[in-house]
Amino acid sequence: MKETLFERQQQMMNYLLQGKPTIKDHIVQQGAITVDTRLHIYRNAYQQRLRETIDTDHPVTGVYIGDELFDQLVQQYTISYPSSYRSLRHFCDELPSFLADQEPFSEHPQIAELARFERLLLTVFDASDAPVIGLRELSGLKAPDWPNMKIQFHPSVRVFESPWNVVSVWQAIKDDLPPPNSLPSSEACLLWRNQQRMTEFVHLNLPELCMFREFRQGSSFAQVCEALLNVVPDDELSACAVNVLSKWAQHGLIGSLYGNE
Amino acid sequence: MTKKNYGFGLGLRTDHFVDVIETQPNVDWFEVVTENFMVAGGKPKNFLHQIRRDYPIFMHGVSLSIGSVDPLDTAYLSELKKLADEVEPLWISDHLCFTGMGKINSHDLLPLPYSEEAINHVADRIIQVQDFLGRQILLENVSSYLTYTDSQCSEWEFISEIVKKADCHILLDINNIYVSARNHGFDPLDYINAIDPARVKQFHLAGHSDYGDYVIDTHDQDIADPVWDLYEKALVRFGATSTMIERDDNIPPLGDLIAELDIARGISHRVFGNDIDLTQRRARG
CATH class of the missing domain: 3.90.930 (Outer Surface Protein A; domain 3)
Incomplete structure (x- = not known):
């Protein structure tokens, strides 16, 4: 009985996380706003929210690596570690180990260490x-x-x-x-x-x-x-x-x- | 019909913790984002306990994911109940949406298809949540940007059917009605006139960003005039109802938000005169 709901939620999540387009066939075309635009509003919000979380939790790491590497970090981390937490407070919990393992960040081990220090500050905070x-x-x-x-x-x-x-x-x-x-x-x-x-x-x-x-x-x-x-x-x-x-x-x-x- | 009206509240934000404690502003209650205080301890939680001593609190969640096909998160519900026992909120609310599936959280309020399957699924889960918490909850209408081809009814029919089946209440977000009306091309008054007044226990007011063809519910702006107009019509339809301003970004000084809250008070005064029964006006020292 819940198959349609299950399928629609799965398609929506696949679109948000990976840009998979199968959900498009199940969205109503209404007025002047295209289906692509409607869906993009959600994907953009999803990506923006995760980016802001990394930026808020790791401001010093962000400054240290610079804008270009930070963009790369956001892109790779959000794909590799979609949030499994109910609070964004924990979204970056795996960031230090990601930075330690993933090129090009792993070539500069101090980046992962800096992120680990920032995470520890948050742990102490709450x-x-x-x-x-x-x-x-x-x-x-x-x-x-x-x-x-x-x-x-x-x-x-x-x-x-x-x-x-x-x-x-x-x-x-x-x-x-x-x-x-x-x-x-x-x-x-x-x-x-x-x-x-x-x-x-x-x-x-x-x-x-x-x-x-x-x-x-x-x-x-x-x-x-x-x-x-x-x-x-x-x-x-x-x-x-x-x-x-x-x-x-x-x-x-x-x-x-x-x-x- | 009598309805508990707790007056005019604000969303409690980190930027204002100290101001609230030091200035004791003229606000009847504060609403907190539940998940922000599901932490072991620390400064924000301490501020909440301090503010709780002077103001009633509403708890507003973003992670219940009542529409998700994932099983209900019992660990989350236990934490919710624990926090509610600590804070003793006047109301506990969350959103009519799903936030993720397969244990992945989008951290967004994603729309559901307005189908019989979804109605039954959501109503059944609300009943379970209310049984667990031992109290009724409020569900908020979310702003939406798309409609699924599976939808068999309007959003107002969808929410009305769910709250009736589950015997829960509604947190009606006036801005969200406006935003969705613009994005889907319906008349917001059709929405308001279809909702059972007895179910509506709280209003949210917020700002949005208008991109011409569509509107996004950004909560980073002052409340727009059409939303104020709709709020007045909602007061006429639903009677005096606990109202709050929900500002989440581009946060102005506390005084600016209270000035905006005074606009809501003024509209309420215009509609009801002085004839408002505030159920639980905050005691002032």
């Missing part, structure tokens, strides 16, 4: 809300509870590690400055949404990255300190650990402490 603990709660932890103390980070907290200096490139373009040359580097950034719900990020030094990785995988403070010994001299360990934890608490990165239940 991650779950949750309470955080501040410096006072952290410093209120009793001495015997420190060794077993573990950290649950705020749901928005993410780390971005890249073999390219794309965060510096992103920042320069955002500030309307000429971007630095793309260079292989080992950048690591911590991203989070602050208490005013603004997205922030800072570069991580090696001790910070070490501590974040350890806490993230569920290590206790004692285990974190042990790992930290690989990158920090003995006599600086305590000061370094306390300093990093204080910074995280001040920035509102720590959701809760556990491990001493």
Whole structure:
């Protein structure tokens, strides 16, 4: 019974996505507007909407690659990855992997990395809300509870590690400055949404990255300190650990402490 | 006939979040695009909760795809219900259209053939949605640019039959009637006069782009004079009805939209005088 409806919807989608013309035979010719024009209104809107979404979600990547490559990106990505999401918010979720795999973009791996950083900013932007603990709660932890103390980070907290200096490139373009040359580097950034719900990020030094990785995988403070010994001299360990934890608490990165239940 | 009239609302847009919170504008309610708030958390959702404390909210979806031949998306419906439990909207609405099939989303409001098959298909799905949500929904007429050869009736007969069969209500977009009338060459009054007033719970007003031969529903312009004229006729036919302006692009300052909303208020005043019963006028502190 639903065969006609099914067929018509399939034909309409095939037209929108691939320009297949079979739907034309099922559209009424009315007045001065041709069937082609009527259909084109829909296809144009479809393509325009997806283009705007890529542009809105990845403005810096767009500027970085320039208009010509951006046109190519839009054309190839919208064909390769038609949206299977109900919200356009996720339409570009596969864009970084597309850019990493697809020529000519794959010839410049920093493009995919830049897009990956922009996606992560969006993830942080609408991650779950949750309470955080501040410096006072952290410093209120009793001495015997420190060794077993573990950290649950705020749901928005993410780390971005890249073999390219794309965060510096992103920042320069955002500030309307000429971007630095793309260079292989080992950048690591911590991203989070602050208490005013603004997205922030800072570069991580090696001790910070070490501590974040350890806490993230569920290590206790004692285990974190042990790992930290690989990158920090003995006599600086305590000061370094306390300093990093204080910074995280001040920035509102720590959701809760556990491990001493 | 009594009808709940919630007064004059605006589509809540990101550009206006702060203004709304800080200035508490003279708007009776706000309508939000449902999918924009189907996120775990973050700033927009926090703004919504803040604004919800001061204004009633209508939830307006774009992804229900009630006409699609794909199975109903139960995950989407669950999220919709969850958000509705949080926001407690006065109405939940979506569009009489399909947005995709085969799990691919066009992110557009695509027209259906006005056929018996489509009527039965859509009505059956609305019943399922309403059962799931435990409440009636509003369906909005979309603007359209083509007619399928399968269509056996007019758009107004199509929507009337569906809402009767499914026992749901109508969000009548006055601009969409005008746009479709121009694109298909029918008289918009034929549309308005054929719709059962008891089914119409809300009006949308919006701007369009006129290309001479055809008109596109762009929502990026002020409301055009012929749409205002049609709005007045709709008020006469349907009685005082919750009305809002839906601006989606080229967003002007909040004050400009409120000035436009005042035009709607003026027309309503012209039609009804002061004799309007606002069911739930917002309490002002």
